[in-house]
Amino acid sequence: MESLQVTRLMSCKLSANISHKACSFRPSRQLGFSSLSRRSFQNGKLTVARSDITENGGGFGGLDDSSNSNSIEEEDDDEEEEEKNGLMLGLDRDDCGSVIALQLIPPSGEVAIDSHQDEAADTKGEDEGIEEEKGGEEEIRSRVTYNIVFVTAEAAPYSKTGGLGDVCGSLPGVLAGRGHRVMVVSPRYLNGTSADKNFTGAYDVDRRIKVPCFGGEQEVAFFHEYKKGVDWVFVDHPSYHRPGNLYGDSHGAFGDNQFRFTLLCHAACEAPLVLPLGGYTYGEKCLFLVNDWHASLVPVLLASKYRPFGIYKDAQSILVIHNLAHQGVEPAASYKNLGLPSEWYGALEWVFPTWARTHALDTGEAVNILKGAIVTADRILTVSKGYAWEITTVEGGYGLNELLSSRRIVLNGIVNGIDVTEWDPSSDEHVSFHYSADDLSGKARCKTALQQELGLPIRPECPLIGFIGRLDYQKGIDLIRWAIPELMEDNVQFVMLGSGDPLYEDWMRAAEKTYRDKFRGWVGFNVPISHRITAGCDILLMPSRFEPCGLNQLYAMRYGTVPVVHTTGGLRDTVENFNPYAGDGSGEGTGWTFSPLTKESMLEALRTAIMTYRDHKSTWEALMRRGMQRDFTWETAAIHYEQVFEWACIDPPYIT
Numbered sequence: 163m164e165s166l167q168v169t170r171l172m173s174c175k176l177s178a179n180i181s182h183k184a185c186s187f188r189p190s191r192q193l194g195f196s197s198l199s200r201r202s203f204q205n206g207k208l209t210v211a212r213s214d215i216t217e218n219g220g221g222f223g224g225l226d227d228s229s230n231s232n233s234i235e236e237e238d239d240d241e242e243e244e245e246k247n248g249l250m251l252g253l254d255r256d257d258c259g260s261v262i263a264l265q266l267i268p269p270s271g272e273v274a275i276d277s278h279q280d281e282a283a284d285t286k287g288e289d290e291g292i293e294e295e296k297g298g299e300e301e302i303r304s305r306v307t308y309n310i311v312f313v314t315a316e317a318a319p320y321s322k323t324g325g326l327g328d329v330c331g332s333l334p335g336v337l338a339g340r341g342h343r344v345m346v347v348s349p350r351y352l353n354g355t356s357a358d359k360n361f362t363g364a365y366d367v368d369r370r371i372k373v374p375c376f377g378g379e380q381e382v383a384f385f386h387e388y389k390k391g392v393d394w395v396f397v398d399h400p401s402y403h404r405p406g407n408l409y410g411d412s413h414g415a416f417g418d419n420q421f422r423f424t425l426l427c428h429a430a431c432e433a434p435l436v437l438p439l440g441g442y443t444y445g446e447k448c449l450f451l452v453n454d455w456h457a458s459l460v461p462v463l464l465a466s467k468y469r470p471f472g473i474y475k476d477a478q479s480i481l482v483i484h485n486l487a488h489q490g491v492e493p494a495a496s497y498k499n500l501g502l503p504s505e506w507y508g509a510l511e512w513v514f515p516t517w518a519r520t521h522a523l524d525t526g527e528a529v530n531i532l533k534g535a536i537v538t539a540d541r542i543l544t545v546s547k548g549y550a551w552e553i554t555t556v557e558g559g560y561g562l563n564e565l566l567s568s569r570r571i572v573l574n575g576i577v578n579g580i581d582v583t584e585w586d587p588s589s590d591e592h593v594s595f596h597y598s599a600d601d602l603s604g605k606a607r608c609k610t611a612l613q614q615e616l617g618l619p620i621r622p623e624c625p626l627i628g629f630i631g632r633l634d635y636q637k638g639i640d641l642i643r644w645a646i647p648e649l650m651e652d653n654v655q656f657v658m659l660g661s662g663d664p665l666y667e668d669w670m671r672a673a674e675k676t677y678r679d680k681f682r683g684w685v686g687f688n689v690p691i692s693h694r695i696t697a698g699c700d701i702l703l704m705p706s707r708f709e710p711c712g713l714n715q716l717y718a719m720r721y722g723t724v725p726v727v728h729t730t731g732g733l734r735d736t737v738e739n740f741n742p743y744a745g746d747g748s749g750e751g752t753g754w755t756f757s758p759l760t761k762e763s764m765l766e767a768l769r770t771a772i773m774t775y776r777d778h779k780s781t782w783e784a785l786m787r788r789g790m791q792r793d794f795t796w797e798t799a800a801i802h803y804e805q806v807f808e809w810a811c812i813d814p815p816y817i818t
């Protein structure tokens with residue numbers, strides 16, 4: 163009840179122009195109805211385009227997982243032929259019966275019809291090449307290319323605390339490989355450790371800008387490295403140079419994170435205009451991919467600071483939500499520091515429910531930076547379809563569910579890919595023994611090596627269970643802590659790698675002492691060890707309370723390590739629950755999913771997995787192989803991203 167009230171309040175308090183936009187439902191524009199019918203009418207036919215999309219106009223879960231190969235435009239004047247080709251329109255309606263999407267039924271299942279393909283091409287400028295897919299190498303190139311600007315607080319290998327770094331370190335290179343011009347803008351963090359060497363390849367481009375915010379003009383510099391076809395741009399300012407991790411240190415989160423990421427957003431808006439990378443600026447016609455709250459001022463700045471002056475009129479912004487739990491909420495008084503026009507306060511305004519206020523005089527007023535992007539971005543993406551739905555519910559919406567629901571026509575979910583070069587069991591530089599689905603023998607050696615490295619008894623037959631992740635409420639660490647005494651009574655070994663909440667760090671150290679022969683708790687952030695755990699374990703446990711996508715279960719499956727996961731978000735979308743009776747008794751599935759999130763159901767799933775590991779070797783190997791053969795490549799995800807880019811570019815900016 164309370165949270166509903168908050169969002170209602172929040173939405174109502176938006177300033178006039180924004181509240182109208184934020185809540186309006188514009189099927190004809192968002193779906194390109196008029197342009198589609200015009201096209202149909204003029205040509206008497208539709209255009210055959212990609213096979214990967216069952217277009218639903220961008221309602222959540224609107225992307226199809228099926229085959230993604232592209233096809234060429236096909237013209238045919240014969241009406242009969244049209245019917246044969248299945249040129250039929252279906253309508254998707256919402257609960258109220260309003261049309262929210264067109265479905266263009268594919269004629270044969272092999273070729274789908276994408277009404278937006280030509281539209282998108284029509285809207286391209288000279289700087290956007292249009293290439294038809296051909297055989298050979300060019301097959302991987304996109305038909306329509308864009309100037310893409312990622313804005314992110316982390317991008318591996320330069321900076322990483324979690325999955326955001328992985329995504330923003332991998333996807334840009336894949337998109338660049340498909341023909342797009344791609345820039346990634348993130349901070350130049352220096353913390354005085356060996357991690358600083360990650361930035362040694364980036365050079366000062368000798369371009370300073372002054373950012374008007376926080377009561378003055380802050381000078382920032384830009385560093386640049388061109389690598390793997392991507393322009394990596396690092397915003398430099400003294401506030402990014404300090405000990406600790408990207409967001410905080412042992413005392414907690416840095417108190418000036420709002421300042422640090424306000425600088426990032428302003429600088430990211432300037433970068434395409436002022437940086438002559440490779441001799442040319444990116445210019446105004448860009449597609450901004452803004453990731454999580456740290457980058458969420460970008461769409462607000464485009465709408466409030468640039469477009470009123472005729473700049474970035476044709477730019478589009480897509481908010482990518484990796485984790486809705488972090489929204490960049492600060493006291494309302496901080497609004498004046500953000501460098502936004504005062505009349506745009508409503509876009510960021512956020513009112514805490516009464517129960518969440520700290521004292522009687524607390525009015526609960528705050529600014530919420532992520533909310534600003536939700537009401538101003540042209541489209542919204544999350545990192546799995548399941549999570550795209552969850553964030554529209556009271557349980558998963560963290561107070562933003564109503565607002566997100568009001569924009570669900572432009573809300574999609576695309577499951578993350580993984581870097582299959584970095585995470586490849588047949589060549590991983592961090593592990594001593596290599597293997598593949600064809601020859602699993604190296605995995606057993608990886609397990610022995612891991613047991614040795616951890617100082618655990620070397621017992622090849624003993625199931626080794628792993629956990630890797632931030633020690634955070636999200637990851638369900640409390641459940642593991644609660645279950646460990648019971649699990650340690652079984653004949654198993656358990657290894658955990660993670661850092662975060664000191665409570666759980668201390669618990670891991672203590673558990674290691676209590677269960678010397680069975681439990682190891684590695685406190686810290688260590689990429690090589692994470693690879694060795696992924697390769698050496700038999701089972702990976704992920705009891706996440708919520709998980710927008712989750713990457714470790716994808717890495718695990720690629721390494722033949724069977725995931726046992728809570729049925730939520732991206733875990734539900736990517737781990738197929740084992741069914742021993744399917745496939746004529748040979749079994750189907752890639753792991754175990756459990757629900758509800760209780761100690762009992764988690765232990766039951768784990769024990770079923772352990773029993774299968776011990777007593778049904780061939781079934782276990784089949785499970786491993788099925789996981790190893792799943793396609794979690796970024797190439798597949800990138801094709802879905804491109805479809806969303808095309809949808810974004812059909813319309814003029816959402817807030818003009």
Ligand SMILES: Nc1ncnc2c1ncn2[C@@H]1O[C@H](COP(=O)(O)OP(=O)(O)O[C@H]2O[C@H](CO)[C@@H](O)[C@H](O)[C@H]2O)[C@@H](O)[C@H]1O
Nearest residue numbers: 324325326484631660686687688689692709710711712713
């Ligand atoms: N101690 C440690 N040492 C070494 N490596 C460690 C580590 N702890 C974590 N990692 C690594 O960090 C990454 C974490 O990936 P997750 O998908 O679990 O991310 P996270 O919750 O941070 O990200 C959010 O964004 C991502 C990306 O969209 C979503 O998948 C996810 O659901 C969402 O919560 C993995 O590469 C993992 O191996």
